[in-house]
Amino acid sequence: MSTTVPKKITLRTADNHEFEVDEAVAMELGTVKTFFDENPDATDEPIPLPNVSSKCLSTIIEYCKFHLSLRARGNDSSSAEEEGKVYDEELIKTHDNESLVELILAVNYLNIKDMLDTLNQGVADRIKNKSVEYVRRFFGIENDYTPEEEAEIRAQYEWAFEGVDPDDD
């Protein structure tokens, strides 16, 4: 095997798009890394990612590339940290609730810890001051309380329902 040219790995998404990425980028995806760790002599066949759409995968690859380049800069860590923060904030901002959840599911499936951390924090910040109804829609939660039960559970901490932002979704 030649090591002078960076090895490329091909990933195939659920909607049958193929992405060719550097090995270093592919190794950021925990699921892909585990696959290669367990199959050291895997061929160059594209790796199927049946739970990931091409839209999500391109966002994820961009994210991994950007953060790899930040880490490569190493020493001037404070400015790199700052840039990373701005990038992450922008990433959250440009996703509406539905696409954010879809992205989280993909990142969780691909097991990218740092990115999941960032996205989960983004969700926490977004739902922190929201109503119960908003968050049910956000996660697709089915309300299994009877109206009486729900009234009772709300009454236990009535003050926690004060100062909630109006729903904007």
Place this chain on the structure above:
Amino acid sequence: MSKVPMDVVTDIFNRLPVKTLLRFRSLSKPYCSLIDDPDFTNAHLDRSIKTRSNLNIILKGLHLYSVEFDALDNAVPIDYPLSSGAGTEAFGSCNGILAFRLTDKNLALYNPSTRQFRRLPVSEIDPPPGDSCKSGYIFYGFGQDVKTNDYKVVRMVQFNKSDDEDDEGIFYDYEVKVYSLKNDSWRKITKLPPYLRFMFQFFYHLLHRRGYGVLAGGVLHWVMPPRIELGPRNRIVGFDLGNEEFLELPQPECADKNYLLDVAALEGRLCAVCNYDQEKIDVWTMKEYGVKQSWT
């Protein structure tokens, strides 16, 4: 059930403030069980401590106030049952739970995040039999027994002989009781060390409010006032909340012994504050609990 896996939801909810979590108990039954699960609440507390989020400073004026650490200019009065009567003392805090003394017999625990308030059962102060005694100064302490995850309140009552006003307080008797939140009951501690009799000194404790125990490493600490005429100088007395026994702690090795000692806790470590006649102050921290050589 939602399409988002529960471990992802758990991770997101771990990052939310307590008020939000209390509201989200009404999302659905599985979400309510998640939020009420002790494993979740412990993980949430660990994360809050590690990331220093959800921090508040409690201020005492005529009333008690809480200030969010990230917005220091906005003090909110703490609203707890019975708060109308001024003069509540917060004698301890641990993991966000405050210990209140409303009157000598009326103690309470309060969690400002959930606004849960619990009054402790009244435990009578029993003077030693025989002598005509009245109860004097009362030491309090509050902390967590890390091994059993129980919260405990310690009350040490010192007795004065009612006919002996000038007594230097050397032969005072003490009654020590410990309240356990898990058992919701008080227990009398009978194994008291002899040096406990030297604990109280009038000006030392009344002027400086040194009666509230300082928590570090699962042990509450009090400083014993110096008694030059008797030899024992500044001593640090500890009460282990785990085995409920007293212990004496080694002190930092200082060249000049002429200081007033105070104890404090910094990031969970015991600190000794040595005040040299108001001129100079040394702060020592004990890196390894109970090890004399680790004072730095």
